[in-house]
Amino acid sequence: MVATDGTAAPAPGKASPARIAGGLDWSAIAARYGTVAAALVIFAAFALASDRFVSVNNISNILVQISVLMIISSGLTFAVASGEFDLSVGQVASLSGVLVAGLMIWTGLPVAVAILLALLAGVVIGVVNGLLVTRLRIPSLIATLAMGPIALGLNYAYTKGDSIYATMPKSFYYIATGKVFGIVPVPVIIALLVVGIFYVLLNKTRLGRGVVATGANIQAARLSGIRVNSCRLTALALSGLGAAMGGVMLTARLGTGQSGAGDAYLLDSLTAVFLGMTAFKPGRATVQGTLVGVVIIGMLDNGLNLLGAPFYLQNEVRGLVMIAAVSLAVLRAEIRFF
């Protein structure tokens, strides 16, 4: 049990809140905003190193680049907040990506219907993940790890392993390339909308409260009358939905349905969520924290590119950032694994 000075002591009289806040002051602020500060430092470093980094064009570029990751990571945040992992997000994104392309081009469905069906596929896989975890009691780490190759198999079965090349309806490309008022990219607006909705869901709803409680202490949650299994299942379904949305947007950006397009998003989104767990509310997966993580990853990718760093360095940096994020959190006892 941790007791912080000035709060645990049965101090007689009135303890002024300001004084208590003063007692916690620096370590708490560092814990909460250290990651945000790191993001600012990275921003400043790249701004100094490359004169192209801080330009309207490049910033807008970064935002477009990270919009897919923002969406996938927001969904994953829900799963992690409920205490579960979802290692199938990459392959779910890939599957929904080829599905939406195939349904439009091969089946000739209208854009909206194709998108809805592709999203539905993600939700279905998420629900299956949830059922595996809650009904068969398979740890989510294993259940979702197994679901990845299953999604990949479905993906290959559908595409026969080929990419889906063909001109798609203009309205579909608009998702990824459109601009509102000729300046604000549509994907960024969509991503921020999704982030906003997930934020509200996690923080302002009964479901979100239940999910957070389940993730914080599943036994206490159950004994408080919270339907922990439905919380876990819903969280994994939302994670699948987020992955599917990301996959659809990715296809719109690439202009083709590629079988493996979304796979790489698993590591990036996990890194973003773990980075996020070191920000704002240390130890907790929060949508706003994940957003900071996504921004950090996006800046690193883009900045290293601008500086002409060799392509493999990006991979090294990704891995290192993941290790740094998790070790920071574990060292400060903010996250416990297993």
Place this chain on the structure above:
Amino acid sequence: MDAHLAKEPRLSARAIGKTFGGTVALKDVDLDIMRGEMLALVGANGAGKSTLVKIICGAQRTDEGEIRVDGRPVTFATVGDALAAGIAVAHQQVAIIPTLTAAENIMLGQEPRRFGLIRDRRLVAEARALAQRFGVDIPLERECGDLGIGENKILDILKALKSDPSLLILDEPTASLTLNESRKLFGFLRDLKAKGLAILFISHHINEIFENCDRVVVLKDGIKVHDGAVRETNPDAVIRQMVGRTIEDEDWTSHATPGAIAVHLADVTVGALQVPDLTVHRGEIVGVAGVLGAGQTDLIEAMAGGRPGLGRGVVALNGLDHLPRSVEEATARGIYLIADNRLKKALFPGLSVEENLMTGSLDQTSRLGFMRQGKALAAARDVIGRLSVKCSGPAQEVLQLSGGNQQKVAFGRWLVRMAHDPAAMPPLLLLDNPTEGVDVGSKAELYALIRGFAEQGASVIITSAEFGEMLKLCDRIYCIADDKLGTGLGRSDFSEERLLLEVN
């Protein structure tokens, strides 16, 4: 061995004193253990038994006094030092790995090796030699998971005997054993005694002490209050010395409403525990007493929908005619559980006070799925004020609060629910060890709170590791013995001695 040495105590502790941050744990305690003697050390929770044992086995330093082994003064800085001096401990928790064989477990950490590889045959031979020396007849090639708990306990003691100690300390060795397994264990211990080993035996079971030990030492509040041969005393006297006082009645009055039955269980089974009859009236506070792990937690959680139970004869449970199938079903009927082991089962350590308080009433404090933030905050502030929870505000992490304030938050969760769910009144409160790790001041506040609930017509079922607490609070107490809930004791039958006898 010369005659002089034979009379010298194997271990002799003189004027041992230990203080923890102003709290006296041990004061001026003398303890002698002779070779070939089985000495029982008893005392209520917090009497100082574990501190004394820790000092003897080198896990803790003493502040005052000295320890002699075979007449020579010693100072133990580590457990290793004590082990080298011939003092070995078998802890209450069995340190046996179920997937290893009995032989592998016995030799764990000291496997005979050559070129870094374990010599399997040599290992089995050494284990067998040890087992034979102490007359243990357990199939050593079997995996421990396939053996009984009693056999594993004996293996665990055998492990401790590997270092060839002259003093063996056993911390509640029979806590998880059946009667039959205990008998076997004592047979084994008598053989060890006959070989000249000194045994220090810690137990809550007074009866087995009188059946098996030579001498009994009673600690109370860190002071030795009795030291004498078992033959010259009796269980009642020892229990009285452990308790040291009779419970004063204070200003006790029952608020039970005659005839208004809130709980009536007849012929219910929860896990191994049989409940022939349990009746609680409205306004009544009823205790369920038992030794640790006797099934009181299972019973209480089953009534709260937290675990399944077999109820052929549930007559009434706050309006239900069966055990609730889920916590949801229970809370809908105003049946509220405060689980034991606060940080593991009752609270969300990483979440804020407000979030913790709301977890029991998410449906009641939300509309169309959206939390009514203002309402939640107001409810949290209200409870913080009513229970005078000391915190910097609703947003503080509950882990940062003191134990007493954490427990108030656990109570507060259901206060919020009651305020939002008037249909489910009067409630049935199920309190599992509600003052565990709570300071004296907060305890008094929690007692007042519990009494207040009863005065307003709530029925309360409570268990506690501290029997004195139940004697203070309860109108009636049921005792668990041999996996069975006995008949309720009335206030006139209340005494700590009686409870200790009933649960043994």
